[in-house]
Amino acid sequence: MLKSSYQSIKKYSFLLQQLVSRDFKVKYKRSVLGILWSLLYPILMMTVMAIVFSNVFKFSVPGVNYLVYLLTGLTFFNYFSEASNLAMSSVVGNFSLINKVYIPKYIFPLSKCLFVGINFFLTLIPLYIVILLTGTGVNVFHLLLPYAFLCLFLFTVGIGFILSTISVFMRDMFYIYGIIVMIWTYLTPIMYDISMISPSLQFLFKLNPLYQYINFAREIILFHQCPTLASFVVCGVSALVVFLLGIFVFRKNQDKFIYYV
Amino acid sequence: MKENTMIQVDRVSMRFNLGIEKNFSLKQFFIDLFSPKRRKQKKKNSEFWALKDVDFDVKRGEVVGFVGSNGAGKSTLLKVVAGVMKPTKGKVKIGGNICPMIELGAGFDMDLTARENVYLNGSVLGYSREFLDSKFDEIIAFSELQDFLDVPVRNFSSGMVARLAFSIATVVDPEILIVDEILSVGDINFQQKSEKKMRNMIGGGTTVLFVSHSIEQIQKLCDRVIWLEHGQVVKIGKPKEICKEYLEFMKNK
Structure with missing residues (x-):
């Protein structure tokens, strides 16, 4: 099964690439600033968020730069x-x-996750500008961040498979799902710190894999620490479990899709 | 599968659920959840067998035609062979790469240029990048759209879009060709050109599955004809005999 999946991905990688580049081209083709929007949009959004939360609501998290704290969470969650x-x-x-040609159907959710991935990497640019401007600084542990990205990606693909099937x-x-995401946003410590939650409930918040990935990144970016081994394991296992579950659900149902056209 | 068998359709049945649309909403889902009896009854009533125990082999290089009235299951059968649908029962075995010309221009994006769509549509049809690079000029030359290469397809006339789609689809040398009606697209000149191209592809020694309502074309091009009615094979045989019987049947219908 693994071998045939690999061969299929290899065979259809060109299609995958075409679909991603199509999405990217179409997104910016008819706007004047074009691809610049990829950078401008997150910068503007982050500016608004920063003003609202740190100046209007006066949110803060003890011991760290709140702006960097907020933006790290937002980048991941967005x-x-x-x-x-x-x-x-x-x-x-x-x-x-x-309905017209044979294409492995997993290509579609996967291509969307990759397409948004490009945007994700572009939003890292303003994030790093903020990290440097606020004097938070970079350290050698930043090299571990791709691990968090990978976990986030696998988790998202898994959820994407399940959602597209349902x-x-x-x-x-x-x-x-629109409602679910809204609830999810508020239940993930993005704008606030988990220490603000009563200790008896903190356990529940930590079950949220997204919190784990964001926390992993914050340990590195804000606290200049190498994440604990437990953190590595929790992130990796949760991502892999959801990813495999997504594949399982999708594979099990994909032949029935055609009846629901 | 035998050495020179190209397509093996083994007792294929295909069931559709016509009432499926009703199950789309949560409300209906819950109603059905609490009355399983009604659900079962409803399911049975709305079942529809588009294909029933269809069974045949196609040899390498053979041109097989399909006839039958509308809704007989011809297009469904082609889609099952092309792998678009998985049969409810039975199996389909294929011995080579397939070029399904069931519908042209699958996956065209109107916001992209002709050049970009050649690659997008080509990848949808399963062509590789190297193949498209090498055949790009041929595709464009056949479509006669050299002057519009970098124009977004949304600005094309429908005839121009069809010409581009036809040129991309027919650039391959497939081992198995699946044709749903011989297409002639575009203006008079291009119609003649595209029809000739398709006839060449069919006559060029490849294995062909060919659906048409033109009895004249079927008799001219096919080695064997399969007559489908209500999802079942009525008869398989020589084009002349089957076509005669089929025409008789349609007259008395």
């Missing part, structure tokens, strides 16, 4: 919410194609 949303609608949105059978999912 990737997840955007990619999972696009992945969810990708199969239903490509039914006209699925949405084929039940289109209500598009609306339901």
Whole structure:
């Protein structure tokens, strides 16, 4: 199974690449500033968030630069919410194609997660500018950050597979998921610190894999520490479990998709 | 599979659930959840067998035609062979690469240019980058769209889009060709050109599955004809005999 999946990915990597570059081209083709928006948009959004939370609401997290704290969480969470949303609608949105030619269907959610990944890396640029401007500084542990990115990616792909499967059978999912993401945003310590939660509830918040990935990155960026071994294991295992679960759910149901066109 | 068998369709059945649309919403889902009896009844009523125990082999280089009235299951059968649909029962074995010309221009993006769409559509059809690089000029030359290479396809006329799609789809030398009606697209000149190209592809020694409502084309091009009605094979045989019987059947219908 593993070997055939690998061969299939190799065979369809060109298609995957075409789909990602199509999304990227189409997104900016008709705007005047074009690809610049990829950089401008997160900068502007981050500026708004920073002003609202640190100046208007006077949020702060003891011992660290709040702006960097907030932006790290936002970058991660925004990737997840955007990619999972696009992945969810990708199969239903490509039914006209699925109905005409044979294409492995996992290509669609996967290409969306990769496409948003490009944006994710572009938003790292303003993030690093802020890190340098605020004097937070960089350290050697930043080299470990790709591990957190990889976990975030695998987790998102897994969720994307599950969501795209459910949405084929039940289109209500598009609306339901909008609410779920909103709740998820507030239950993930992005704007606040987990220490603000009562200790008895903290345990529940830590079950959220997204918190684990964000925390992993914050340990490095804000506290200049190497994440603990436990942190490595928790991130890796949660990502892998959700990723494999997503593959399992998708594979099990993909042949039925065609009946729901 | 035998050495010179190219396609083996082994007792293929295909079931559709026509009432499926009703199960789309949460509300219906819960209603059905609490009345399993009604659900079962409903499921049975809305079941529809598009193909029933269809069974045949196609040899290498053979041109097989399909006839039958609308809704007989011809297009569904082609889609099952092309791998677009997985049969509910039975198996399909394929001995080579397939070029499905079921619908042209799958995956065209109207916001992209002709050049970009050649690569996008090509990748959707399963061509590799190297192949497209080497055939790019041929595709464009055939479509006669040299002057519009970098124009977004949304500005094309529908005839121009069809010409581009046709040129991309027919640039391959497939081992198995699946054709749903011989297409002639574009203006008169291009219609003649595209029809000739398709006839060449069909007559060029490849294995062909060919659906058409033109009895004349079927008789001219096919080695064998399969007559489908209500998802079942009525008869398989020589084009002349089958076409005659089929025409008789349609007259008396």
